[in-house]
């Protein structure tokens with residue numbers, strides 16, 4: 451699925467700005483090898499590199515990887531699919547912000563992540579959890595009269611179970627509301643960046659009409675002169691055990 455990397459970088463910086471607190475859970479150390487999975491244009495990858503860790507950014511979208519490489523020429527970026535990748539050497543940590551709800555093949559992704567980690571390595575992830583953007587999704591489904599479920603928004607127990615079945619040990623998991631001010635992009639900009647790809651059959655006029663109808667169907671998201679998306683995030687820390695647990 452193609453991304454408009456420049457528009458993402460220019461109008462949706464709130465995504466990685468919120469990811470910065472996830473770096474506090476990662477605690478990257480100098481000398482570590484870390485994978486940033488679904489790295490996008492690389493702003494968080496660069497912050498990991500600033501810790502002195504050797505970081506690799508992986509993303510399935512060639513335009514995102516090209517943007518990341520332009521932004522940060524000294525970092526290694528690669529095109530690759532989270533559900534089908536292998537690293538030449540295992541890493542101390544896999545980090546992923548706001549990417550894995552795009553990966554509907556969650557089971558193979560969990561296996562690839564587990565395989566990429568060293569024994570004792572850690573997986574630090576945040577993405578959309580069950581109920582994420584429910585108001586927007588409901589309005590979009592009603593307005594378009596399509597049954598839409600394009601993202602993977604698992605519950606906490608569903609995702610923890612999936613990671614355990616891939617051989618990881620979940621040591622922390624938190625599902626929480628994070629109302630997200632959409633800034634100047636507004637709901638129309640959010641829909642254009644993240645939703646329009648599911649409506650490629652619509653003309654520009656039909657899409658504009660859909661956006662207007664979604665705005666009219668979800669007035670509760672317009673608060674104090676700003677559109678606020680009903681984000682719900684799932685944060686997880688999982689470890690690859692040093693030895694097989696009994």
Ligand SMILES: C[S@@+](CC[C@H](N)C(=O)[O-])C[C@H]1O[C@@H](n2cnc3c(N)ncnc32)[C@H](O)[C@@H]1O
Pocket residue numbers: 453465466469487488489490491492493494508509510511514530531532533546547548549550552553
């Ligand atoms: C919202 S962006 C987040 C980018 C970055 N992590 C950040 O915090 O700004 C989601 C990213 O997930 C990537 N992505 C989607 N599906 C993917 C897949 N199957 N494998 C790897 N990356 C994927 C997209 O290309 C996009 O760059």
